[in-house]
Amino acid sequence: MLSLSIWLVGIVFELALLFRGAQHGLLRRYPIFYSYISFVLLNDTLLFAIHLPPRPYLYYYWFSEFFSLVLGCLVFLEFYRVALREYPGTARMARALLSVLFLLAMLKTVVTTVNVHQWWFNATPAQVEGVLRVCQLLAILSLTVLVLFYSVPLGKNLRGILLGYGLFVGWSVVCLALVAAGVAKANTLWSFTFPFSYLISLIVWTVYLWSYQPNPVPGRAIPLEQDYLRVAAATQRRLHNARGYLAKAVGS
Amino acid sequence: MISITFAILLCLLVILSLVLLATRGSSVRHELSFRSDVPLYNETTGDPSLCPPEFAARIFSPADWTFVSGEKSRDVVRLFQHERRVVALVWAHQTKSAIHRIMREHTRITRQSQDLHLATEARLVYHYVQLVAICDLLILAIQSAGPSHVGSLATYAALLSQRFADAQHTLAITTAARELPGASAAH
Numbered sequence: 001m002l003s004l005s006i007w008l009v010g011i012v013f014e015l016a017l018l019f020r021g022a023q024h025g026l027l028r029r030y031p032i033f034y035s036y037i038s039f040v041l042l043n044d045t046l047l048f049a050i051h052l053p054p055r056p057y058l059y060y061y062w063f064s065e066f067f068s069l070v071l072g073c074l075v076f077l078e079f080y081r082v083a084l085r086e087y088p089g090t091a092r093m094a095r096a097l098l099s100v101l102f103l104l105a106m107l108k109t110v111v112t113t114v115n116v117h118q119w120w121f122n123a124t125p126a127q128v129e130g131v132l133r134v135c136q137l138l139a140i141l142s143l144t145v146l147v148l149f150y151s152v153p154l155g156k157n158l159r160g161i162l163l164g165y166g167l168f169v170g171w172s173v174v175c176l177a178l179v180a181a182g183v184a185k186a187n188t189l190w191s192f193t194f195p196f197s198y199l200i201s202l203i204v205w206t207v208y209l210w211s212y213q214p215n216p217v218p219g220r221a222i223p224l225e226q227d228y229l230r231v232a233a234a235t236q237r238r239l240h241n242a243r244g245y246l247a248k249a250v251g252s
Numbered sequence: 253m254i255s256i257t258f259a260i261l262l263c264l265l266v267i268l269s270l271v272l273l274a275t276r277g278s279s280v281r282h283e284l285s286f287r288s289d290v291p292l293y294n295e296t297t298g299d300p301s302l303c304p305p306e307f308a309a310r311i312f313s314p315a316d317w318t319f320v321s322g323e324k325s326r327d328v329v330r331l332f333q334h335e336r337r338v339v340a341l342v343w344a345h346q347t348k349s350a351i352h353r354i355m356r357e358h359t360r361i362t363r364q365s366q367d368l369h370l371a372t373e374a375r376l377v378y379h380y381v382q383l384v385a386i387c388d389l390l391i392l393a394i395q396s397a398g399p400s401h402v403g404s405l406a407t408y409a410a411l412l413s414q415r416f417a418d419a420q421h422t423l424a425i426t427t428a429a430r431e432l433p434g435a436s437a438a439h
């Protein structure tokens with residue numbers, strides 16, 4: 001009953017998100033993010049309408065899960081592209097940092113597969129998804145840290161996308177680790193927290209993407225020119241003071 | 253397989269950084285808030301507005317302490333200890349905030365830079381983290397052991413911060429000059 005309620009409320013929020021997005025022209029601005037939401041909505045509606053037998057359901061579930069993971073990576077790339085468009089310096093740092101992370105992840109995978117024979121064949125889908133979600137979460141973390149460190153101004157919409165998706169991926173990693181360790185089982189409290197975390201993300205997205213808010217445009221003033229202006233202002237001020245002293249001296 | 257502890261720690265770290273991002277409030281307001289009217293560099297000489305290393309050496313020098321303790325007056329010694337500790341703490345806090353300001357100014361310039369040098373940037377970030385850690389350590393040491401015992405650390409911090417500020421200033425001028433309209437055509 002609880003999972004059904006979460007499901008239904010989720011569908012309502014997804015519809016609201018898409019409706020508002022279409023109304024305010026957000027679909028055009030964040031096409032991949034809205035494709036992701038549309039895919040999840042389609043998936044939810046299909047599973048709600050069609051009752052699949054357990055085996056096909058399992059295959060369908062993991063297929064849709066991996067497809068949404070790929071779409072999620074594209075959402076992350078869209079965020080990176082839009083948020084850092086005006087900041088080539090930060091974008092370059094982000095690329096370098098993400099490349100290092102990717103290399104480390106590759107190295108870790110190679111070491112794991114060499115040490116544990118036939119890991120890919122014996123690993124459960126939850127384990128594979130867990131590893132991929134960890135990579136995604138590390139990428140989100142590094143980008144957030146860079147945005148904070150370089151004080152990159154983000155608009156409300158972009159902040160909402162990152163916040164909602166980060167919360168969802170973060171909780172997914174915890175849930176997948178619990179599933180892989182055998183702690184979280186079907187129909188326990190843990191199993192409800194996963195769809196519930198997605199519902200929270202949907203609420204965050206609906207609030208932050210209710211209407212279009214443009215990203216703050218950075219000032220294009222050149223610092224050196226600013227310095228010149230500052231020095232010029234200070235010189236003028238000093239000249240003004242000197243003239244005052246001179247006038248006083250002549251007066252006395 | 254991912255360990256549960258690692259997953260929880262990573263999740264907490266991400267949530268914390270995202271909350272920081274969300275509570276940063278209006279980004280524009282944040283952007284404007286750190287643009288101070290007080291110049292970062294001396295307007296005539298171009299030197300960073302940091303206390304000179306000689307000043308730090310004087311505050312943390314044991315010479316004054318040796319002189320005062322030779323006076324054999326408990327009140328004078330107590331007063332000197334209190335006053336010197338306060339001055340040393342103010343210096344450490346000022347140095348730390350100056351470093352923060354310099355770094356903010358630097359990130360403001362470099363985030364829009366077209367040709368950012370990754371190695372230079374990484375080195376600056378490393379020095380920044382090192383300096384902040386030294387300042388924090390210095391504050392703790394001043395409070396627990398007194399300023400006369402941490403003279404060498406303070407001199408090191410003063411020298412390092414001066415070098416950091418100089419490096420940032422040179423980098424800022426180079427970056428700005430490179431990005432001035434027509435600068436590339438002038439070469």
